[in-house]
Amino acid sequence: MKDTSSVEMKDTTSTEERGSEPGTPKEKAKIAAFLCRWCSYAGADLAGGSRRKYPPNIRIIRTPCSARINPLFVWKCLEEGLDGVLVSGCHPGECHYTEGNYHTRRTFAVFRKLLEYIGIEPERFHMSWVSAAEGDKWAEVVKEVAKIVESVGPNRYFPKGNENDGRGTS
Amino acid sequence: MVEELRKKAEELLRSGKVEAIIGYQRSNGSASTTPCFIEAEDEVTRLVWDEHCVYNLTLYLKEMKKKAGVVAKGCDAKAVVALIQENQIERDQVQIIGVECERQLDGKGRVLEKCKTCQVHIPGIYDVLIRSKTPTSKTEKEELAEEDDAVRELEAKPVSERWRFWQKQFEKCIRCYACRQICPLCYCPECITEKTMPQWILPSPSLKGNTAWNVVRAFHLAGRCVDCGECERVCPVGIPLRKLNKKLEKEIKTMFDYVPGLDPEKKPPLTDFRMDDPEEFVR
């Protein structure tokens, strides 16, 4: 029920829209989505159940609460070459644990500023509130996020095999 | 000031209020100083105070197992506040010997960057205060204007240029962890870099690992860093770490109206929230 296989997967975006450069493998933007299990995950599930269409770029990871999403998760995704990250939880005031999402909000309000400051395009990190009843909103959010992430092109922060191996002269 | 400092230290030791004094002493006959730990009254003559006293000695409070007195400048005293806020030390376990300070010099005799924008020449928290005979010179307004310049300059650059700037800096990192070790607020018994299951941060000095380390270090101090600037001072390869710390300080001040190290009663901003926190970035 959780994964996007229940959603009709059809890539409607063209290569140009994704901002891929000529010569790069034609790959869809990959976006990790961390969803709290009580609201956003259920919302995504509802979107699937209601056969709402949205881009298949999203890889969903379920967490107990959005407050469980450590900024390191986001960092690791970007470090490993994912093109974007979405963090989603319950609307303020609706957290299953009363105040978890307020903490998430503060944490990422600061963390996104740090990412931007060290040179990560702000288009790569997104956050949303999606309730269990908002299947439609979930589909919209994914559409928007996928489009924005694709607009900045593939993640090239840490090209593979680019590390100094100590074999050269330095 | 030195005489007064020694006298106060001696009093504290004699009265039994503290069992040790953490202060500055001359380093091997040179002008520079090194931390000292004094337990006997007759040793207080080792204590010195001048513009070469750069260290943030409150660093040592976390490993002190006895009641200690610590010589603290304005910036250092803020770290004590943060440590109290985070339940790392008990207020009554430490005697703060505050010293008024104008500006301190680095190893090459240049005024430390942090001192140029200092706003706490007199510590905000102390048990004993040693005043300077020459009052500090700058007005608060001038200092505020200078404050964010370094950060603003970098913010104004395009995102790709910022990335290149920081990659060039992080590339130099040798992972000696002096920035972490000198930080009074880095007190985790086990640092995230030491965790291997899973290995969140690559341990070798690779660009990937270095970037992750520096990002995590900065973020973990968000809303806690009191800008004593010690991390930047000790970095052997000269990474401008304060540029990271100051950015987060600025954002937290703007978004949550919070300045670290001022009020021991307040909760640190990232353990706290308000219903109406900014959320314009949330969809």
Next chain:
Amino acid sequence: MKRLLKKDELEKMVADLMENYDVIAPVLKEELIAFQPITRTDQILWDYPNSLKPVKEFFLPPREVLFRFKQGKAEPMSPAPKKRLIWGSRPCDARSLLLLDKVFLDETKDIYYFEKRENTLLIGLSCSDPQESCFCTSFGSGPHSKEGLDLLMTHLKDGTFVVESNSPRGEELVKGRGRVVNTKDEERQEKVKEEAEGKIERALQPDSFLEKLVNGFGSPYWDKACLQCISCGICRYLCPTCHCFDIADEDSERVRFWDACSFPNFTKMTSGENPRHTKRERFKQWYNHKFNYFKQNHGVFLCVGCGRCLRSCPVKIDFREVLDRIPAQTASPGGKG
């Protein structure tokens, strides 16, 4: 054989060598003095105190890939391509390599280290202006020591250099360049040398350190001596003779990288047990390794007197003082090491 070369002749020599060697020389990089591969001779610093990082980084790199693995199979690294030449190394750093040889070549040959060592020529530049923190003469080296070098250049302070070969490989490089020195040149060289040595005022007695360390092993002295130390890795990493490393798998690479005995994790075992469980033990270890264990195992002190640890310590710990102050005791009370 000693020859006299002018600076432009030396620059010509470097330019010629660049055809066959990767030339690594001291340059100014982001306000730091660093050894790095050069492409032009005008990048070279001819007069510098010493580099921040020692030249050990070219033999035991801060990060080195041992092999890569793909689908369960290890892929060995390809052999090093071009021959390397380190230009302008200080004699103290050159000596450090002889000490590292004892670790990496004597009993078991470390192929990664060996290959780099074999592949690299070392051209030294004698020190004319030792710093206050230098004490190489106390450890069997000196500002003009040829030990471990293929060639040693000495600046006569007028734009000319005496170039002295110390190996057949070095002789080959300098053959036919400049002119053979005369007695007057040699006298001047001697004078420069004496002047430099005279600047190193402080002589240490390393043998007394050994005795004190052995006798003071369990001394309560260490409880207090370690207090200042912040347990960072600066002195270990910047030391030309510290050679401890860790190995880890990163992505699909097995890498080895510098590690330091000041970190708690250095000795921590899988079970959670840590033999050096407090700062006291970790602080003491460094001194013992350098001035006690290594001397007992290899007959020399693991120090070349470059003074980097003194210059870079964040809290200005002076290791000479730490060692000097160990109380002289007749017998070790034993107890916890």
